[in-house]
Amino acid sequence: MALGLLPSRSAPLFTLSVRRRRRVLAAALLSDAVFPLAITGATAAVPEATDGLPGPAALGPWTVLAYNGLFAAALLLAGATADRTARTRFFAAGNLVVAATGLLSALAPGLPALVALRAVAGVGAAMCAAGGSSMVLAVHPPGERRRVYGYVGAVLGGGLALGPVVAQGLMAVGGWPLVFVVPGAVAALAALATLGLPGLRGGEPAEGFDRAGAVLFGLAVAAAVTAFGLGFGGAVPWWGPVCLLLAATACATALVRVERRVPAPVIPLDLLRIPAYRAYAVATGALMGMLVVGLTVFPRLVAGRVLGPGGAAVVLSLLTVPSTVLPLFAARLARRRARPLVTGALTVCAVTAAVLQVTDRPAALFAAAGTVGLCLGLTEGVPDGQALAHVPAERGGAGAALFGTARMSLETLTLSAAAGVTTTLGPAAGLAVAGTVCLTAALLLHRSTRPAGPGPVPRVPARSAGEAGGR
Template sequence: MFVLSVLHRRRVLFAALVSTAVFPLAITGSTAVVPEVTAELPGADALGPWIVLGYNGLFAAALLLAGLVADRMSRTTFFALGNIVVAATGIWSAFAPDLGSLVALRTAAGVGAAMCAAGGSSMVLAVYPPEERRRVYGYTGAVLGSSLALGPIAAQALMALGGWELVFVVPAGIAALAVVGTIGLPSLRTRQTAPFDLAGALLFGVVIAATVIAFGFALPVWTNAALLAGAVAAAIVLVRVERRAAEPAIPFDLLRIPSYRAYSLATGAFMGMLVVGLAVLPQLSAEHDLGAGGAGLLLSLLTIPSTLLPLVASRIARRWARQLVTIALLACVLAAIALQTSDSVPLLFVAAAVLGVSLGLTEGVPDGQALQHVPYQRGGAGAALFSTTRMTVETLTLAAAIGTITLVDATTGLIAPAAVCLLAAGVLARGR
């Protein structure tokens, strides 16, 4: 581990937290501007969803490779380069001449975001010892939760203030601030002699990208089926490559740690419940004729606790992390069951509040618990695998929820995330 002054460690954490705030803003902002951009810029309307899907797909695909590279070069430089990519593509996105160019820029931004995430985690894990990581990721949870909660509101406000272009420019400015925060910091470079498993990292990225894009519902059914078939084929080849690699790209030794696996699944379950809740609660509000005010209150109950509770959660997690996460998972299951089986309007608000508190009290906790097992020399790869698991579970959960909503009704959308939460609670109990 690198021994730095308190000031330098705080600057490392500040830069990483500033960069973390960009991710939800970029995703929610891109989602919000799709209709307006599709109507305004020349190009096929079918390209519109790819503004979001290209970003998400490349972000997920590049994470592990970015983590491996971050651990082998100057962590500070790699992190700064990622933020420069995010800042530059954000500015250029505001001047995109057509939809195709905008999709290409957002895809490049996804790669830059992966560099930021992996580089930031690699920096933080290199300067903070395991016993301090739970507290550090409490701050991360607070920033991420606040950005997730305020992202849709911020996107709408920016569109009203300066048009869709501003939705890309403001996150670019935040990324530039993160770059400024790295000026004067040590390089934090570790010399590694282990071979670099490029083939494994690339194949892993292909599997994740194909899976995320296939479940993005922006392509015809036959194309999605082909992508899933390609993901399976790439996964088979990946297994063979990793078995022969002297130093596999996938950190299997971390996957063998029960709590690392359990908390990785848990954080994906919570994110799946959040994104499905954001989609389902407005529909339930419409079914009960609650109006715009009722829908806004439901969404506030779901999201605002994530801005207020993560720092409290980090204190609770010092002694009762497993109990806290397990109870929150089971509370999400019970709230989903209540919404599924009752038409009571008061219960709808109570269930939304239970979901919000459960998510807020666990924001950042699984991250700190899992990443305390990661050696600092491999912080980027370990954190990247954790984030990839979260994103994959979230994507698959959302896909299953959309399927049930389409086939049945809005309330059934919560069955999928509830099932994942129940599974995560069981895995966490067995992983003691």
């Protein structure tokens, strides 16, 4: 089928055959499978890599922090760039960066080199995430995006549940280098999957690109994410995170001044003015915050009470396995009941956290972990599909990147606040922080005025109406 730009807001930006649309989605899903393993695997490999490579031991945590910080910093810029270039080629380039850095990480001569490679890998991962979303949204109309993000949720949920097990298995077979090589190999396959696909290049926007805003935004996010990551890791003195937060504040202040003067700001504030988009971004950040806090809190609550170390394994399974088996069912359920589903899940998570403030009985802990896991599984990918249904196809990369940045920022803030409260008041209090965030998100989503179900909804206009490029 011919490739072309369609003017309708209810149609995809490009028309492709069913077979090619499936190939686009398959390539994006293959790349998505890398993310959980890249994060959990790197975390599991830190002690072994620190012991096996020359360099200051204090650099060990930066193997993860450098990746996360650069990923968050580059995501919005990558999204804007993906929408302005050949989407498929940009996505493939990001996967090749991840593949190359994965191989080179296994051959790193020391910790400084490994940290530098992980930082580059974070930029490549941002290109993968933004490029994948940009090309998927460009070929799928809004009505199909909820179903598509059901598949995305299943892949990410499965990777999250199996990631730690796979990482430990890889280290048992080939040591820590294999933890970086295997995700790189999967990324290379994702790049190969795009061979023969059209480039999906749209017209160049009329407005100039806000490079200064993009740089300032990236620096502010990188500094803030790194500061929060170091804040509860104990790897550096207290003044390190404080200096980073001051730098982030300075960059954010300069960013506000720059954004007021440019005709096309790098931060698509017009998307944030859509109530449903904004509310679902907060909702998914709150749910992911509950997950990451739960992964650290529940094992501590269970330890020494039931089944010894086996109890922690059971609790973690209850927390993560539903995200492997439920997202596709959730996508079908969300066709007509998305907002009640997500609002209900957030509320139940908040109530569960409140119950654990008054009891720590083994049965209550297992029930709480299962309940939270069920809520996470039934909402995996749902907020993403609902929010991105409001984004024009030609701005899919920017819309998905802003959504991901908001989610990651709230998730990081929740984890940081919960870690501080846990240190002072205990693990159950840390879970209460995540529950409070979930309750706030539920109220915001309930008050949002945009309908989340199917049917025509007002959408933000595109910033430009450039003509379609070829391949």
